[in-house]
Amino acid sequence: DQQVKQNSPSLSVQEGRISILNCDYTNSMFDYFLWYKKYPAEGPTFLISISSIKDKNEDGRFTVFLNKSAKHLSLHIVPSQPGDSAVYFCAASLYSGGGADGLTFGKGTHLIIQP
Amino acid sequence: NAGVTQTPKFQVLKTGQSMTLQCAQDMNHEYMSWYRQDPGMGLRLIHYSVGAGITDQGEVPNGYNVSRSTTEDFPLRLLSAAPSQTSVYFCASSYSWTGGGEKLFFGSGTQLSVL
Numbered sequence: 001d002q003q004v005k006q007n008s009p010s011l012s013v014q015e016g017r018i019s020i021l022n023c024d025y026t027n028s029m030f031d032y033f034l035w036y037k038k039y040p041a042e043g044p045t046f047l048i049s050i051s052s053i054k055d056k057n058e059d060g061r062f063t064v065f066l067n068k069s070a071k072h073l074s075l076h077i078v079p080s081q082p083g084d085s086a087v088y089f090c091a092a093s094l095y096s097g098g099g100a101d102g103l104t105f106g107k108g109t110h111l112i113i114q115p
Numbered sequence: 116n117a118g119v120t121q122t123p124k125f126q127v128l129k130t131g132q133s134m135t136l137q138c139a140q141d142m143n144h145e146y147m148s149w150y151r152q153d154p155g156m157g158l159r160l161i162h163y164s165v166g167a168g169i170t171d172q173g174e175v176p177n178g179y180n181v182s183r184s185t186t187e188d189f190p191l192r193l194l195s196a197a198p199s200q201t202s203v204y205f206c207a208s209s210y211s212w213t214g215g216g217e218k219l220f221f222g223s224g225t226q227l228s229v230l
Contacts, residue, residue, distance in 0.1 A: 002157075004157065034218065036221075041223065041224070042223050042224075043119070043205050043207070043221030043222050043223050043224055044158070044205070044219075044221050045221065046218040046219065046220075049218065089157065089158070091157075102148055102150075102160035102163060102173055102174075103158075103160075103219070104157070105150075105157030105158040105159070106157050107155060107156055107157045108157065
């Protein structure tokens with residue numbers, strides 16, 4: 001049973017427009033959420049995170065929104081650039097005190113920025 | 116700074132063979148982990164370590180062994196390879212794991228095929 005769901009395997013957006021990537025989760029115990037970006041033949045790299053006590057976090061062109069009641073988060077990229085073409089993974093962490101049991105990842109969304 | 120280094124990048128094994136995937140980090144990180152990524156799946160945690168001499172199982176540990184004799188190295192051993200272990204393997208590390216979703220640094224991955 002997938003606890004973190006990214007229901008869009010791929011998304012195509014025109015350069016300069018807004019990209020919106022969505023993520024849903026089922027475990028209400030998740031306390032911290034992260035987005036990772038992955039290029040082919042490379043490992044994922046951290047992009048942005050948000051704590052459950054916030055509903056928005058912004059870093060340059062990237063903004064993550066969290067709706068706890070809907071168990072939904074989204075990543076907005078404005079404006080989209082060709083270098084943003086990558087696979088984006090949503091991940092969630094339990095605030096379990098230890099937390100060493102890792103992150104739960106979604107399947108990823110392949111974002112393609114069209115020129 | 117090399118970050119997280121994984122070797123080899125590619126490996127083909129026959130069913131029943133054993134091998135060790137190497138992972139080394141030069142950031143003095145306490146926490147190290149192994150994930151696997153299968154097509155259409157998110158990354159899943161295999162094993163992790165919160166410090167030298169301490170390891171524990173993740174979500175999918177069967178068929179894999181780990182040890183952590185130094186802070187820098189965290190090898191993953193496949194005892195008797197099976198086709199179900201065909202996957203891309205990522206090693207990841209972070210400074211600590213306090214339950215707040217510390218950001219992981221990933222290696223570039225090892226693509227393993229078991230025939």
